Amino acid sequence: MPQCDYSCGTAEHLVSRRAFLGSAGAAAALGPAGFANAFAARELNKSQKRVLVVFLSGGVSQLETWDPKPGTDTGGPFAAIPTSVPGVHISELLPLTAKQMHRIALVRSLNSVSDDHGRGASIMLTGRVPEAGIAYPHIGAVTAKLLGSDANVLPGNIQVLDRGDSAFGQADATFLGAKYGAVSLGEGKPPADLLRPASLTEESDKLREEFRKKLNDRFARSRRSAATEAYTESFEQAERVFRRSDVFDVTKEDSKVADRYGRHPFGRHMLLARRLLEAGVSYVKVSHSNYDTHHENFDFHIEQLGEFDRPFSVLLDDLAERGMLESTLVIVMSEMGRTPRINERYGRDHWSKAWSVALAGCGIKGGAVVGKTTANGTAIADREVRSGHLFHTYLRAVGLDPTKNFYPNDRPIPIADPKTDAIEEILA
């Protein structure tokens, strides 16, 4: 069987490790994005692919967004409006997004099979229905691993949450390892303990660092292993992230830019997402709460989508303007859709049987629409897809082969569910 002894600690291993770390260090010393000039940064941005997921938490209504059914028993009060793509209509709650339609592809025939928040989120983010005995990694960990570059010092998998503190998670990386786990920025706050505590002056920090390095050098004179080497190197790496902590600070942006995105949390978080993507982070997820509208679905969607529409369309413009849209896949998803049936509290309930997801940017055929629901949206009429098909599509869009395997413990695990395949109609 293939032997893979990472802890071998051989000289070759250490040398190659050093070489890679050396190059990473050199890149970081050159300032933003690690490149000496804007042209090089632009080239990097073109070749290095990234993924942005906008996660509409709680379950967004497909009828108030991508698949409106005005004038039917399920349609609700809102009209459908024309978009920048002739013949494609979306809800009037998304007027600015409608002007971006030539950049967006819609899938209107998703059956995600679970009406439960947690399970639904897992199905949408892993592209698989949960199985006993194995936990599949989320799209964020998968793309951080497969798209990440050693030259980037920032974590590859970052999620901006509208609640809570900043935290490091590993759960979403499962067998891919903690390195690819999501770093959560609750309310957009920088990673926990990234910044020097007030009680520690820069001068004291420098003194203690010098002494720590001396101790490590002495220890390494006669004792050395890949693990000790990685440990001592991790402090250098933390230092490099620390030096780039500005990336996490949206107040560094021009106030006019901040105004365009909107001064509400979601606007700030989308701006933060742009900064992170620009800095080369492979995967960014921004959550927007809350779409769980069992009561007053229509009022809540006016409010929520009113917040969503502008920053989302501004971000697409900004990415396009910077030449980054062609290398950034943008996905708007949720853990499920909402029932076509309107309940007695003017709400819509959980619904996974026939709803929509929007994609844009890297590898996506703008303006394409795939799948159809029936006239009042209560069933799929054409081209049913599952979360697995979407998962294949995401990976293909950013130039990865989803039919390849991961090999945790030597066991082949297909990257995407082999029972499904990519939605070719929306791939560019």
Place this chain on the structure above:
Amino acid sequence: MHAVRFLLVGMVFIGSGLSLHAEEPLHVRIDTLIAAGSTDYARQAAPLASDAEFLRRVYLDLNGTIPTTAEARSFLADADPGKRQKLIDALLARPAYARHMALVFDVVLMERRRDAKVPRAAWEGYLNGVFAENRPYDEFVRELLSADGVDPKQRAAAKFFLDRDFEPNLVTRDIGRLFLGRDMQCAQCHDHPHVSDFKQADYFGILAFLNRSFLFPNATAATAVLAEKADGEVSYTSVFDKSKKQGTTLPRVLGGKPFAETPLPKGKEYQVAPAAKVRPIPAYSRREKLASAITASENPAFARTAANRLWEMMLGRGIVHPVDLDHTANPPSHPALLDLLATEFAAHQFDVKWLLRELALSMTYQRSSEIPAGAMDMPQARFLVANLRPLSAEQLAYASSQATGQTDADRLALGKNATVTAVDAKIAARLAPFRKVFAAQPGEAESNLTTTLDQTLFLKFGPTLRTMLPPRAGNLTDRLAKLKSDEAIADELFLSVLTREPSAEERADVASILATAPDRATAITELVWALLASAEFRFNH
């Protein structure tokens, strides 16, 4: 006549040679077999570790923490040539031994799964008792594998089953990994593609002990217990087999004999027949046969895996490595040694303390981790130089508490109530933040190879370590601040955190930092931090 006499003498000689050999303690035979594995043993092997290196290592391995400054001082000053053996015996006799082993075996057996059906305190208390009483390892495993959770007195032991939600494939896989040295996950669907010894039939042989059992009243109830039906066979087809031939097997451990069954007459299958809200009890229980079948002497994989895992715990690497991939294409580094350890462990009634003591007494265990000058990089599997091992989340928490003197301050503050349990409870309360950052995810193996950003930031700027540093009556910075000379500060600092004396160079460094820093108290605090954040502290070396 001559020839006969000669022969007799020869036989006596051989005979006494053998018996002499057999009387040699295990630790001597370990060293002989490690030496035999290397042609250039004398040149390549590291010398014995210094007293300080040995002291730190054996504390971490047997008590899960580092010694107090006073303990370190007295051990280093002790001129008794037998002091290492005395220390090993003392550490094995302490309550900290049972506490440490409980934490180690919690991670080994439960892999940080959620405590849903058996609370943490009950489980840790149970494990603590097992190791404090030094109960034979086979007896312990039989208890884990036969507990059904009904009797409140043995409910804690049922955690192995209950907090895996008795998912039969998960339980089968983990019995294979933990007690048979075989990760047979692939064999669930087909014979292992790379490992010819891992057969689908072996996987289903174990599963057949379990597949009639289920959680009663249901899998989600916190009070669930195991129940069993009187029917249900395992059947399997290989996903590689185009003809889809069905295989089946009776309960069976690896290549062993299947448990033959006599069909019971109709109506006599149950002691308690299944009915709504009734926990059925079959007349013949397959699950009941599991525990003794796994630990039976006919199944050599059990003792072999146990010995290999205890060796790994002490030496930083299994003789079969990884410890759950024991098969012909992944042979042990020292086959005769592994056989010897397994045989002797079984012959000593699976006495865990006895085996750990013998391992700790061996020269192999006591070697330095410094690679001898002139020797090339040393493969870990040769055991000629001590392997470096990162401290576990728990060892790091306990060692940091001790190094910073947090433990001493706790003891002082507790005054006459400073029992071992009381002091321990203080540290246990501080375990959570260390576990959150340094422990693996539920069900995933602990990874020691990489350091993640959050771990580094935790040590660098995080509040957990930082709040341990400022002076508090009896803690390290408090003691250091009271010392007059820089040299005394350096000595106390290094002995407390790194369990050794500083070198002349290091004494000079400390003096120069104390002289340059604008504020002496801050400088002392950050000196302690620098030692805590050093690789020397992070690793068991």
